[in-house]
Amino acid sequence: MAAHKLFRQTNGQMWWNGAFVACADALISIQTHGLHYGSCVFEGERSYDGQIFKSAAHTDRLINSARLLGMDIPFSAAQIEAAKKETQERSGIAQAYLRPVVWRGDEQLGVSAANNRIHMAIAIWAMDSYFANKMAGIRLCLSDWRRPPPACAPVKAKAAGLYVICTLSKDAAAQKGYDDALMLDYEGRIAECTGAHIFFVRDGQLHTPSADWFLDGITRATVLEMAAAQNIPVHERTIMPDELGTFSECFIVGTAAEITPVREIAGTPYTPGALSQNMIDAYDARIHSRAG
Ligand code: PMP
Numbered sequence: 412m413a414a415h416k417l418f419r420q421t422n423g424q425m426w427w428n429g430a431f432v433a434c435a436d437a438l439i440s441i442q443t444h445g446l447h448y449g450s451c452v453f454e455g456e457r458s459y460d461g462q463i464f465k466s467a468a469h470t471d472r473l474i475n476s477a478r479l480l481g482m483d484i485p486f487s488a489a490q491i492e493a494a495k496k497e498t499q500e501r502s503g504i505a506q507a508y509l510r511p512v513v514w515r516g517d518e519q520l521g522v523s524a525a526n527n528r529i530h531m532a533i534a535i536w537a538m539d540s541y542f543a544n545k546m547a548g549i550r551l552c553l554s555d556w557r558r559p560p561p562a563c564a565p566v567k568a569k570a571a572g573l574y575v576i577c578t579l580s581k582d583a584a585a586q587k588g589y590d591d592a593l594m595l596d597y598e599g600r601i602a603e604c605t606g607a608h609i610f611f612v613r614d615g616q617l618h619t620p621s622a623d624w625f626l627d628g629i630t631r632a633t634v635l636e637m638a639a640a641q642n643i644p645v646h647e648r649t650i651m652p653d654e655l656g657t658f659s660e661c662f663i664v665g666t667a668a669e670i671t672p673v674r675e676i677a678g679t680p681y682t683p684g685a686l687s688q689n690m691i692d693a694y695d696a697r698i699h700s701r702a703g
Contacts, residue, residue, distance in 0.1 A: 426498045426533040429486070437532065444527045445514030449572030452476035453512040455606075455666045456495070457538060459698040461505050463495055464666075468629045469511070470495070472569060477513050479568035482529050484513055491531075498533045508538035508667070514571075540669060540698070545691055548674030548683045549590035549663075551604065553652070554580035558625055560597040566624050577605035591663070593676055596624055601650040603628075607665030609673075610634060611658035612686045617645040618658065630664040630694075637693040643686070655679045662687045670694045 424431040445451035454469045470491045515527035556576040580592040596602040608631040611618045661673040661681045670691045672683030
């Protein structure tokens with residue numbers, strides 16, 4: 412049987428293990444370890460005006476995610492940076508989404524991965540920034556799934572396998588008419604959405620769950636920087652669901668979501684307001700500035 416296409420991207424070129432190949436030729440074997448056993452990590456990055464936002468931070472996180480799964484990427488941070496830059500430039504897409512992905516190959520197919528090679532590819536596709544309608548706000552439900560405890564999963568890795576419960580949560584939310592789902596952690600604390608972190612506003616101050624047991628968000632870090640630059644206090648702390656009714660505004664943050672206000676969490680209403688707008692404007696300024 413023929414190997415499957417790596418991505419549903421048939422035009423243009425993709426960076427793959429150090430060279431550019433036609434997307435149509437980027438094929439992997441069905442016996443790929445990453446497909447069967449989840450030995451796969453990835454990044455989600457955006458470029459604005461042809462410039463990849465926070466590229467170095469994404470590269471560092473990718474290398475770290477791979478290490479957490481016992482994989483040493485056979486390319487240095489500098490090589491990955493250069494590969495992403497060239498992928499961006501060759502694409503000619505000004506506002507893009509980049510998807511670097513690292514996986515174990517098909518050299519051995521069993522639980523052990525001692526003999527598998529580490530592969531890496533970078534895909535790119537067009538993605539516009541959607542700031543225009545953001546203040547309308549989205550609706551979140553609470554997921555039935557909880558983020559796993561650190562003793563049960565490599566929670567700091569952006570690992571493919573950790574997204575199984577995100578996909579289940581996101582699709583269940585959509586079926587109930589919500590935009591996304593908010594997930595609690597294994598002890599019932601508010602954690603994050605299926606692909607974004609969450610911030611709340613009370614009395615002009617920001618509150619966000621401590622990122623102890625989930626992914627260190629690059630957008631979350633940017634929001635902390637933007638708040639610090641304006642002397643807006645931020646409380647990184649444990650937030651329990653019974654506090655949801657005590658906040659006036661709420662927004663989610665992530666590379667794809669950017670800064671997106673929330674107008675409801677499972678029946679609790681929020682009014683996207685001044686602080687959400689402030690963060691949207693500050694983020695918009697950063698993504699379009701060369702300094703980042
Ligand atoms: N949480 C999850 C589960 C995610 O997949 C993402 C997207 N990478 C985020 C949060 C936001 O992280 P970032 O700001 O680094 O994109």
